[in-house]
Amino acid sequence: MTAKVPADTRVGHIHLKVTDIERSITFYRDVLGFTLTQRYGDQAAFLSAGGYHHHIGLNTWHSRGAGPAPEQAAGLYHVAFLFPDRTSLGAALGRVLDHGTALDGAADHGVSEAVYIRDPDGNGIELYRDRPEAEWPRTSDGALAMVNTPLDVPALLAEGAA
Template sequence: MPAKVPADTSVGHIHLKVTDLDRAIAFYGDVLGFTLTQRYGDQAAFLSAGGYHHHIGLNTWHSRGAGPAPERAAGLYHVAFLFPDRASLGAALNRVLAHGTPLDGAADHGVSEAVYFSDPDGNGIELYRDRPEADWPRDPDGTLAMVNQPLDVDALRAEGAA
């Protein structure tokens, strides 16, 4: 019988290799809004939301001064940060765009709304919010029917500015 993880299992944190620790701290802190919880000189830092010990680890142990990972290689495609509601997602999107970070994409997946971009080291990032499970699209037999439709980015931004 295949092993199964408990249903309430979640991803605890990510740890990213970055080339410039100060630049990465500024991006994840000032732009995305995470709080620096601990720093180890110019080698590593940890950031969180809501007082947790860390959601994001950043390090330069093997990457200081290196270029971004090749696009066509195995590795992290993107990390996704789940926001509690549409207004907070819109506010985060407004900060990203005000920083001058271009979007790589935006989508309405039926179950969620998401925006995609890259951090200064080329790591893919998704910011998203889930819709209530009762609103998720389903096929007639009840199976999940996710979609990939255009997202009204202007409306999301307006909600985040309110």
């Protein structure tokens, strides 16, 4: 029998090894918009959304001044941040682009709209919003029929700027 976690289980937080704590705080706080909740000197910091103790942990314990992890190695592919609506996703994308961060990609998956970027240490980040479940594409037998089509980035940015 396959084990199953409860349906309301959530990913609580991520903790990333970074090379420069100040640079990473600036990115996650000033660009993505998370709030700095605590720091441990120049070695670790914690950031959150909405007053939670932390969604993101950053540390330099084993990585201060190191280079990025090799692309062709096992490890985290990306972390995904779920925005509550299209407007807030568009606003976040606007801040990212204003900061000079390049897009790695953007896609409409049918169930969600997503943009892909990298943080200053090369960690992959997905910024996305889910569509209401009633709008998810499905096959004739009710199975999900996710897609990978181009996302209308200018329309998303316009909605975020409104």
